[in-house]
Amino acid sequence: xxxxxxxxxxxxxxxxxxxxxxxxxxxxxxxxxxxxxxxxxxxxxxxxxxxxxxxxxxxxxxxxxxxxxxxxxxxxxxxxxxxxxxxxxxxxxxxxxxxxxxxxxxxxxxxxxxxxxxxxxxxxxxxxxxxxxxxxxxxxxxxxxxxxxxxxxxxxxxxxxxxxxxxxxxxxxxxxxxxxxxxxxxxxxxxxxxxxxxxxxxxxxxxxxxxxxxxxxxxxxxxxxxxxxxxxxxxxxxxxxxxxxxxxxxxxxxxxxxxxxxxxxxxxxxxxxxxxxxxxxxxxxxxxxxxxxxxxxxxxxxxxxxxxxxxxxxxxxxxxxxxxxxxxx
Amino acid sequence: xxxxxxxxxxxxxxxxxxxxxxxxxxxxxxxxxxxxxxxxxxxxxxxxxxxxxxxxxxxxxxxxxxxxxxxxxxxxxxxxxxxxxxxxxxxxxxxxxxxxxxxxxxxxxxxxx
Numbered sequence: 182x183x184x185x186x187x188x189x190x191x192x193x194x195x196x197x198x199x200x201x202x203x204x205x206x207x208x209x210x211x212x213x214x215x216x217x218x219x220x221x222x223x224x225x226x227x228x229x230x231x232x233x234x235x236x237x238x239x240x241x242x243x244x245x246x247x248x249x250x251x252x253x254x255x256x257x258x259x260x261x262x263x264x265x266x267x268x269x270x271x272x273x274x275x276x277x278x279x280x281x282x283x284x285x286x287x288x289x290x291x292x293x294x295x296x297x298x299x300x301x302x303x304x305x306x307x308x309x310x311x312x313x314x315x316x317x318x319x320x321x322x323x324x325x326x327x328x329x330x331x332x333x334x335x336x337x338x339x340x341x342x343x344x345x346x347x348x349x350x351x352x353x354x355x356x357x358x359x360x361x362x363x364x365x366x367x368x369x370x371x372x373x374x375x376x377x378x379x380x381x382x383x384x385x386x387x388x389x390x391x392x393x394x395x396x397x398x399x400x401x402x403x404x405x406x407x408x409x410x411x412x413x414x415x416x417x418x419x420x421x422x423x424x425x426x427x428x429x430x431x432x433x434x435x436x437x438x439x440x441x442x443x444x445x446x447x448x449x450x451x452x453x454x455x456x457x458x459x460x461x462x463x464x465x466x467x468x469x470x471x472x473x474x475x476x477x478x479x480x481x482x483x484x485x486x487x488x489x490x491x492x493x494x495x496x497x498x499x500x501x502x503x504x505x506x507x508x509x510x
Numbered sequence: 511x512x513x514x515x516x517x518x519x520x521x522x523x524x525x526x527x528x529x530x531x532x533x534x535x536x537x538x539x540x541x542x543x544x545x546x547x548x549x550x551x552x553x554x555x556x557x558x559x560x561x562x563x564x565x566x567x568x569x570x571x572x573x574x575x576x577x578x579x580x581x582x583x584x585x586x587x588x589x590x591x592x593x594x595x596x597x598x599x600x601x602x603x604x605x606x607x608x609x610x611x612x613x614x615x616x617x618x619x620x621x622x623x
Contacts, residue, residue, distance in 0.1 A: 236548065240584065247583060455571045462564050466580060466587060469553045469560065470601070473583025480568055480578040487573055500573075 182208075182215040182241075183230040183257070188280075192287070199291050204298075212236045212244075219249060226298040229274070231258035231265055236471060239268045244473055246273030247317075253297055257290075315367055315374060316395055323347040323391040324494070328379035335372030342366065343382040349391045351382035359386035360394065367398040390442050392433050392497050396488060400501065427502040429485055432456075434496040452498050460491040515622060519543055522615055527607030528600065529585060531615070532558045536595040549601060558599045561589035565597065577616055590616050592623040 183189055189208040197206055207224070209215035215227065227245065231238035238256055245254055255276035256269035266277045276297055281287045315333065319342065322329055326347035333340045333354075340354030340362055354362035387394060430452075433442040438453040446452055463475040477490040487500040515533065519541060522531045529546040532554050540558050542551040568575050577590040586608055590598040598619045602608030 451571055458567050462560060465560050466557055469556050471548055472585040476581040478578055478580045480573055480575045482574050483576060
């Protein structure tokens with residue numbers, strides 16, 4: 182992907198030739214075009230020009246890493262700096278190459294890209310939390326109804342989350358178990374994780390829909406900041422910074438709006454209507470502004486706070502009583 | 511639009527992580543400020559209309575929002591509603607600098623009322 186069309190016109194036949202027709206090359210002059218290509222056919226490697234108008238290559242790499250974690254990525258730039266290099270590698274590029282100005286340089290770049298495209302993914306799964314969210318991995322495992330053990334480590338704690346047939350069974354983090362352990366692991370600002378084959382857990386300490394457990398962990402993390410590793414016990418958390426948090430209602434629906442789980446929801450039909458309208462508005466906003474995928478909307482009211490999350494196969498609404506109706510810096 | 515509000519709106523650009531903002535006072539034309547070329551004033555104006563509609567919708571379902579925030583992969587969009595009917599839109603980066611700007615500008619906008 183490069184906004185300089187002439188560069189693409191030079192590269193395409195040369196690289197096809199040098200690869201002895203092993204490579205099928207698609208070209209795009211904008212992120213939109215590149216995303217369209219990625220949607221319609223399997224691609225092994227994308228080479229992104231860093232200096233692009235509208236959405237620069239660094240940001241585009243972030244988007245690609247989130248949407249296509251298995252896609253290999255290389256960044257190309259005419260003006261290579263250490264800052265650009267760090268940004269591109271941090272945003273998911275496996276290679277950072279200075280745009281060659283000579284035929285020899287192009288051959289050398291081709292050799293590096295050919296090497297990259299021939300790399301085989303190792304069995305299993307490994308990643309950094311800053312690149313792929315732990316929450317994303319858990320969602321993928323649960324939506325795929327997979328069974329695995331997710332091992333999570335950072336400098337301060339090691340933990341495990343047991344998932345069987347897409348259900349969260351058990352979590353342990355240091356001396357913590359259950360929801361407290363789950364929330365602690367999800368609140369980590371960075372670290373490494375690995376998916377291991379499933380083995381039965383020593384105990385079952387997690388119960389309830391995985392969506393709720395994830396939302397609750399996100400809520401505890403959001404409300405109490407990075408230091409909040411306090412466990413949630415039942416429906417009420419212990420005071421944090423002088424505040425208490427009380428669950429008011431929960432609703433989880435299928436993507437079509439059929440309630441799957443509800444707790445103290447006064448009018449499920451009305452909530453489903455609200456969730457569907459939020460989903461529609463999110464789509465509208467996403468079309469107006471280049472902000473990537475929608476995650477959730479949080480509503481701060483005088484006496485409560487609501488979180489609505491809409492994904493293709495789930496609509497989720499959680500409302501908690503909130504004492505924090507004034508923004509704090 | 512008072513001069514103080516207009517000046518404050520322009521000063522929002524100084525809040526790190528802020529990509530754009532807009533204010534809609536009751537009965538007046540919206541005032542838009544874009545601080546990033548990727549977000550045109552026209553698209554921010556449309557987003558403001560969409561948020562105004564969302565505010566009505568959320569209120570109609572028994573939730574009376576003081577503000578609500580849409581979290582996207584690459585940014586966050588907050589609508590703040592003031593008791594006098596003024597609506598404030600802030601578009602910020604999806605990171606900790608954006609988070610801080612949202613909180614600071616929300617507090618300032620509410621205090622201006």
